[in-house]
Amino acid sequence: MPAARSRPRTVPATHPVRRPGGVRPVLGLALTLAAVLGGHLWVIDAWSLPMATEEAAPPWPMVITTRPAPPAPPMPEVRRAAVALSGDRSDLRTVATQPAKPRPQRTPAAVAKAPATPLASARTTAAAETRAEPHPVDATPEADAEPAPHLLARATPGTGATRPTPAAAASIALTTPPSVQLHYRMKKGPLSGTGRIDWLRDGDTYRMRLEARVPVFGQIFLETSEGRLDASGLAPLRHTERRLQRSERAVSFVRDQGPPRILFSAREGDEPLRPGAQDRLSWIAQLATRMASPPDGDWRPGSSLAMDVASTGGDVQRWVFTIEGQDATGLWHLRREPDGPRDTRAEVWIDARQQHWPVRIQLTEPSGDPLELTLDGLQPT
Known part of the structure; x- marks a missing residue:
């Protein structure tokens, strides 16, 4: 017979023995006694x-x-x-049978004179003053206090005058001239001819065209400018120039695609486009627009008008016109001095009676004779 296999002996698991005299029973008994004693x-x-x-x-x-x-x-x-x-x-x-003494009522004056204790909080003091003064008096602002920004445009009582907000004072509505056709006499050295500017304003857009002719050669150059009108006046989008025996060149003002910049057909690269920038034709209408909208009601000698002027050659110059004053005939004389040897010197005479259009323009380049334009007539269109 086979030998009986011996089974492994199983050792019973040992468990900790809970003794009645442990820590938990004593703690529970103490808490129970404390609760009973506290209740009693x-x-x-x-x-x-x-x-x-x-x-x-x-x-x-x-x-x-x-x-x-x-x-x-x-x-x-x-x-x-x-x-x-x-x-x-x-x-x-004895204490229970003693009558309670009435607490004195604190008057508003007493509340104001009572010294604040170190342990009293600001909220407690405010609550005491509110209880002492059931009908508080509305505080009156000081007379020299600056009013809130939304109150600056309200009318002053008794006067009917309004006080404009700083934003409204800084924003001056520019007046662009209406559609018109300008006829000029032109002269450049021994050559003389005629020039015509067609200015067309249609809503918030404009188109401008300058054509110059001489008796023998006919059209010697043609310039165009088109764009829109904004808070800065004219905002050109494209400017073209075509001269005698030269192909057309263009300048593009990119305003809605990426960062504002000026592109040239004559060269690669671009230039930054700043508000109020003009081309070599639109600056004439921009000057009429700015002169028709003086910031202080009227222009004074020494005032200046600044704008960037881009040319089809690929450069951007900063033109700053200084108002020299008015002559005996009432014309405003403006002068722009060149910033460098390659810049253009410009002198303009503005007539407010002719919709602030220039009645005389003189442009002097670094080389060659100056170009002069004299207004010969104005015809609304």
Whole structure:
């Protein structure tokens, strides 16, 4: 017979033996005793005070709700607790039967003169002043205080005048001239001829064309400019120039695609486009627009008008016109001095009676004779 296999002996798992004398039972018993003792003390403290005197006294809840118990100087809090625990009610009976002294009412003046205690918070002080003053007086702002921005445009009482906001004062509505046809006499050295400017304003867009002719050669150059009108006046989009025996060249003002920039057909690269920038033709209409809208009501000698002027050659110059003053005939004389040896010197005479169009223009390049244009007539279209 086969030998009986011996089974492995299984050792019983050992578990910690819970002893009745552990820490948890003792802690639970202590908490239970403390709760029972606290409950008894609360019952004794709540129900023994009304029975402390033989005289007819109001129930204890009325003492709490009608008026707070006055302080008892001869009975410190520590002694009151000791007496309550010992069962001696003689002193408590005396304190309970004393009539409560009425608390003095604090007037607004007293509240204002009362010194603030170090432990009083700002919220407590504000609440006390609110209770002392049931009808607060509305505060009146100082006379020299600056009004709120949204009140700057309101009318001053009694005058009917309005005070514009800083944004409205900085934004001046520019007046662009209406559609017109300008005829000029032109002269450049020994050559003389005629020039015509066609200015067409259609809503918020414009078109401008300058054609110059001489008797023998005919058309010697043709310039165009088109764009729109904005807060800065003219905003050109494209400028073209075609001269005698030269192909057409163009300047593009990119305003809505990426960063504003100026592109040239004559060269690669671009130049930054700043507000108010013009081309070599639109600056004439821009000058008429700016002169028709003086910022202070009228122009003064020494005032200046600045704008960037881009040419088809691929450069951008900063033109700053200085107002020299008015001559005997009432024409405004403006001068632009060149910034460098390759810049253009410009002199312009503006007539306010001719819709602020230039009645005389003189452009001097670094080499060659100056180009002069003199207004010969103006015809609305």
